[in-house]
Amino acid sequence: MSDAVGAVAGDRLLSFVERVFHIDDEIKSLNEGKKEILAEAKSDGFDLKVLREVMRIMRRDKDERDEHESLLDVYLRAIESAKRPKEVPKAA
Secondary structure: OHHHHHHHHHHHHHHHHHHHHHHHHHHHHHHHHHHHHHHHHHHOOOOHHHHHHHHHHHOOOHHHHHHHHHHHHHHHHHHHHOOOOOOOOOOO
16 A cells, blocks of 8 residues: 555656756746847847846836835935045945
8 A cells, every 4th residue: 555655646746846847948948048138139239237237127116116216316415425535445
């Protein structure tokens, strides 16, 4: 009887594994498509770093995006109005 239970559980487990493998293959294919699109954008002269930032921002809903932009503006204005040291360290 334990062999029958093991066979049923094994079949069920195999089904899960095969489904995950199928999804992994789909993800790989989609990622390859994404790379091709980004390569096309780059060949058209677009800056991929900036393009990725635009996509990240666009994923947010409008209210979250507006709040982020407002805070960014406030922070930048605060920094600009602060006394600056003679030399501001550059980001690495």
